[in-house]
Amino acid sequence: MKKVFIAFRNVSFRYGEEYPWALKNISFEIFSDEWIAIIGHNGSGKSTIAKLINGLLLPQEGEIIVDGMPVNEETIWDIRKSVGMVFQNPDNQFVGTTVRDDVAFGLENRGIAREEMIQRINDSLDAVGMTDYILHEPHRLSGGQKQRVAIASILAISPEVIILDEATAMLDPKGRHEIMNTVNEVKNKHHLALVAITHDLNEITQADRVIVMSEGEVWLESNPRDVFSRKEELQQIGLDIPFIAKLADDLSSIGVPIKNQPLNHEELLIELWKYHSKM
Template structure:
């Protein structure tokens, strides 16, 4: 299936006396794609994640997951296909040990015990937490907790993983390790991945970006195209990567940098190309 997720004219609000959090939102997520969703607080990012997972149901429009409409009758199948990792992993832990926690979701979905044992091992291997199977989740470090949360989601073999500010509580090293882990798992298992984040380092690694503003899809495209619109992003309260800012300053100094670099290596390549022409 070309598109795994489809939002069709979706509107949502938390009560009738409140404004729409999402207002006529439409977009698609391809199979095996890494999509980043960004926007200022209150722009509707986390609401989108909860709608995809069936935690919320839209008042208007429809959401399709793998061709199925998200509604009360499809919620459990949807949640098997769409796994979520939240900002605070402590809110997801239910087991007394790491192994128990990874098993919990499979128990809810009625997996046979023999298959559960195999999947626990595979999931912990994938995130590098096999040696911690007997540990208490709450005694782990922040990065280790998120790895366990990811393993718990992975165990039920979803087709899409949503990370809702999942690295926000980690230091830069921890964020990098978690994103590398998730990226490796995504590529190994051909998953779609959606990151809802304020971390611009995560955004530039995605294949596509959706910018939300006031409950609407404000901009959509590849990271390079998105960050070319620096002034427009700043006007709606969003930052741009340091490399983008540095490139802008270098252009102001007269350097004819053609494309928009997304990382240090790309900027160095652009500068070396300019130097070679001198």
């Protein structure tokens, strides 16, 4: 059954009295087991949402409920047990001197016994394909590998939701690919909710739902197909749709019927094939 795991109710937030509102009266819900993408231009408030979910920031107005608990000073440590977060900069979240120590960090904080710790470290590194690097120091890893370790660190504490806060923004295409594959696998194996915050629309195709942010407000809440069909509007708010969607858009503007908004090459080819065979 669908269960609301995270709820924002009329939340507003600013970084200080003298700053403008980073989030203005936003409301939305995220279900357990759901993959949700939050997209928006730089400065649209999308990263602020991530930090509000696990109480790294607390809102001035409105209410945030996570796992049935309102997020406040008393509940944050409980909430952080079920909310894992991968940040943007791979270097600045790597605490340990080796891969093993880094995964251990979160477990040590929670007082997990050593025997179990070792088991969980091995399992979670295995899940992200980093077992061979267990004794490596961070400066010998690529950005993508460091982010995979960050994901392993989170898996080790078996959370109910993983937040990727622009976790691929500083990676090269290979690293980005690695992360998206890893996330996909993890999502399928462990039943958890995934909140992926990004400005790269190529990363939203697999999401169940997309929240588009602009200027601190929820601009659109929809599915990837619908988002991809709004080329002009998205460009106006500083985003861009993938090439495939652009081509589909141009095709339909000159009279080639594209009934099903394509998310990838194969879907576009099917549409083209349908058109071709009708001729």
